[in-house]
Amino acid sequence: MNILPLPAFNDNYIWVILQKSKDLAWVVDPGDAEVVLDYLTQQNKKLVGILVTHHHPDHTGGVQQLKERFNCxxxxxxxxxxxxTHPVEDSDSIHVFEHTFKAIETPAHTLDHICYFSDSGNIPILFSGDTLFRGGCGRLMEGTANQMLTAMNKLKELPQKTKVYCTHEYTLNNYKFALSLDPDNTRLLSVIEECKVLREQNTPTLPSTIDLELACNPFMRTDITALVEKAAKQLNEVRSNNPGDQFSQVRRAKDAY
Structure with missing residues (x-):
């Protein structure tokens, strides 16, 4: 199974899942039907399924047209x-070619948000939508800091080699904030330079891995006192002792950064 990004809008990626040796494809969060149709036409592929993580238009805007065109x-x-056509709840299984994906409900960015995880291949895969970004997490558009902390804790438990396919190219901006909280993180400093080179070449910084997020993503590291203290200082607050409030301090510091 191959996974390819289709750039859309300013910074979205629509992920295309391809079955090796066959001209069939699935897509994840097709906000723009024309981007998908252009790719399918150029590559002579047929769309046979769609995964949606949440309701925002930049993730669903192309669904109706694609569904009608391919009856998928x-x-x-x-x-x-x-x-x-197929409603999904937590722990439901979805078969995508030779892989089985499990739905993981992660309400926070939106209350309906779902991630899709598969460990049925050699390398585990996570389609994280707008919950987990490389170096960041989604804004709390509908949910709470406690809900997003719960989501981060769920994703922390996935295998560290899991490849993380999120849907926005926010990496360098996320890393600027991460560095403001964690300036001595040598791995973070290293990957920032790597990502700068990738973006200069107009190459996606994705996918990430759970291992990398555990090392560099402040939203997966809100149990580190020094990191939260710096976020609280940016807000002119005293660091909270409550885990949910600590997460909120990091999230609000990012929002104001």
Whole structure:
């Protein structure tokens, strides 16, 4: 199984999942149908399924047109019916070619957010939507800091070699904030330079890995006292002793950065 990014809008990626040796494809969060159709036409591929992580238009805007064109199943949050054809809940299984993905509910960025995880291949895969970014996490558009902390804790438990496919190219901006909290993190300093080179070449900084996020992503490291103290200082606050409030301090510091 191959996974390729299709750039869309200013900084979105629509992920294309390809089955080796066959001209079939799935897509994840197709906010723009024309981007997908152009790729399928150029590569002579047929769309046979869609995964949706949440309801925002930059993730769903192309679903209806693609569904009508290819008569394919669409998996996603249940309240999006009839746009989606197969409602998904936590721990549900979705078969994508030779892989089985498990739905992981991660309400926070939106209350309907779902990630999709598979460990049925040699390398585990996570489609994280707008929950987990490289170096960051989604804004709390509908949910709470406690909910996002719960989501981060769920994703922390995935195998460290898991490849993380999020849907926005926010990496360098996220890393600027991460560095403000963790200036002596040698791995962070190293990957920032690597990502600068990638972006200069107009190459995606994705996928990431859970291992990398555990080492560099402040939203997976809000149990580190010094990191939260710097976030609180940026807010002119005293560091909280409550885990959910600590996460909130880091999130609000990023929002104001």
């Amino acid at each position: 199943p669409v998996y996603g949050p249940s309240h999006l019916q009839p746009l989606i």
